[in-house]
Amino acid sequence: MGSFSLFSPSRKRAEQPVCMPCIIAxxxxxxxxxxxxxxxxxxxxxxxxxxxxxxxxxxxxxRGLTAIRLQSQYGLPLEIEREFRVRIWVNGEAPKFYHIYGLKICNIENMVVRFFWKPSPNNKGEEDVGQKTENNETWEKLGSLLGTIISLMTNSGDKF
Incomplete structure (x- = not known):
């Protein structure tokens, strides 16, 4: 068995892993x-x-991020521009995840941080996403119905 690498040219583009920003807070x-x-x-x-x-x-x-440590070492403002995810706990519901494109440490002693939130598509984009979701749900229901019909026909012995 040969060696396998994530960066092997034999891997198809669609099979490459999706990189998700890490949860920072x-x-x-x-x-x-x-x-x-x-x-x-x-x-x-x-x-x-x-x-x-x-x-x-x-x-x-x-504080353990390399960029923040280096900025602290050289007396620079403690801020970084990089995409992260922030987990937001909602009482009684599943947590939400929002993306930030940067952060700035405002007060080290009190552990205060400013988050810069990533922009989201405008209302037109949100409506398109909602329509796609409805279409996907319709196709899922249709597929489920067809699967039930085919399984019933197979169990009854009918040929099609």
Whole structure:
């Protein structure tokens, strides 16, 4: 058996793994994101940054990032522009995951961090996604119905 590599040219493009940004912090639900009045990305909704106090574990995870450690070492502002996910706990429901495109440590002693939220597609894009979801559900129901009919016909002995 030969060796196998994720970067092997024999792998098809569709089979390559999808890279998902890592979860950098877990915070309590703080409501809806507030929209930013200055829009400079057409087709997207931009949100205002928010400030959160983190627990020690999440704050240490952020302080352990190489870029943050180097900035701290050289006395630079402690901020990073990179995509991360933030887990938001909602009481009694499954957690939500929002994406940020950057963060800034505001107060080291009190473990306060500012999150810069990633823009989302505007309402037109959300309507398209909703229509696609409805279409997918319709096709799933149709497929389920056809599967039931075929299994009933197979069990009854009819040939088709």
């Amino acid at each position: 877990t915070i309590a639900d703080f409501g809806e994101l507030e929209k930013n009045n200055t829009q400079n990305l057409p087709g997207f909704i931009q949100y205002k940054s928010t400030v959160h106090t983190l627990d020690k574990k999440d704050f240490d995870r952020i």
